[in-house]
Amino acid sequence: MRPADPGAAVRPLPPVHLVAGPEGPWEALAEDLRTGGVGLLQASLSRWEREQPAGPRLRELLGPDWDQYQESRSPAVRNRFAASRVLLRCAVATALKVSPGHVEFGYHISGRPYVRGFDQVDISMSHSADLLLIGLTSLGRIGVDVEPAERAPSIAELDRHICTRAELAALVGRPEEEYQRALLRTWVLKEAYTKALGQGMYFPFTEFGFQLTEGGAELRTVEGRPVNEPSWSFHCLPLADGCQGAVALQEQHVGSVRDTRAATAVDRRTALAIWGRRTPVPGLDG
Structure with a gap:
């Protein structure tokens, strides 16, 4: 390891925005990512459990996590899972400028989540008791x-x-x-x-x-x-x-990039070849 550079500057972080539910507001997060490449959110899981919709709207917000949500027999575990995944999915959707249902997560062997198909955004999530903290960046790697x-x-x-x-x-x-x-x-x-x-x-x-x-x-x-x-x-x-x-x-x-939109990360011809012309392409067709 090299000796430290005493003159190295530390990048200031944006404020940690409190988000009450799936409807946002999300504008401040989008602006932080656009101007500084970093976004931070905190939320009350119990409030998100109360605010999150049910039925078809919840299924849309959970996207590929819907099946895992249904598998849980405990209502408390199921609701907490839904709240955390919907919050993370809405945050990533804000960065990519796509609908939450088009966001799919994968998990490294350590359990660390990542966004499938869109590596221009790195994400990290942590929760303790009722508080959930989420970090996103287009600059490199982030952990919270x-x-x-x-x-x-x-x-x-x-x-x-x-x-x-x-x-x-x-x-x-x-x-x-x-x-x-x-x-x-x-x-x-x-x-x-x-x-x-x-x-x-x-x-x-x-x-x-x-x-x-x-x-x-x-x-x-x-x-x-x-x-x-x-x-x-x-x-x-x-x-x-x-x-x-x-x-x-x-x-x-x-x-590293500042423009995290899916529309600028996916080549239209490649996307159409993968998803087909009759299927809406995330980030390209709304």
Whole structure:
């Protein structure tokens, strides 16, 4: 790993927009993606469960996830699944400028979701209790995580499984509440980073570290040395209901785009050959 560049600038993030239901509003997310290449959303799952439609409209919004939705025998599990998938699908549809039913997700071996057929948008999702956090970017890779503040004491008990020796040494002598808050921030940052990498829990948290800063963090080696990875930025976010969120963002300038519309990503002749002339082509025929 290279030594850090002290002059490297950290990209500011857009605000985290609160979305109440499938009808939006979605304009702010679309504008953030258009102007900055990053969009962030938070939502109350219980409110989405109340606001989401039923019957044919829900089936349209769930798209390919409809069958999985019907397979669940528990109404609570089924409704929560629908709320999370509809929110993510509506967010991606906003970026691609297609209807939500045309969005299909795949899942990597780590469980990380991706948008089938449209790799110009990277997505990440996390939920804890009633809060759902979603991140989208056209710049490269993104990972998000969220935890409620009341989990701080239990997370702090896992400090030796979360932190490097250098991180633990930096926290020695801090008051208990400050120690717990620092561990909570460290936890969500490491969750977000490993999600962005596509590793999840396969990447041991004790194999890399962070130096907490005001509003974010800087990446460190296992020994505590700064890492020169200017393409990465790390952010801590205060969220609704006292939750702690984190975002890990990697800007990959090769291949990154600001125009995320499906209409500009799909060649019409190729699309017609795949879907057929009598079938509406997502992003091209509304």
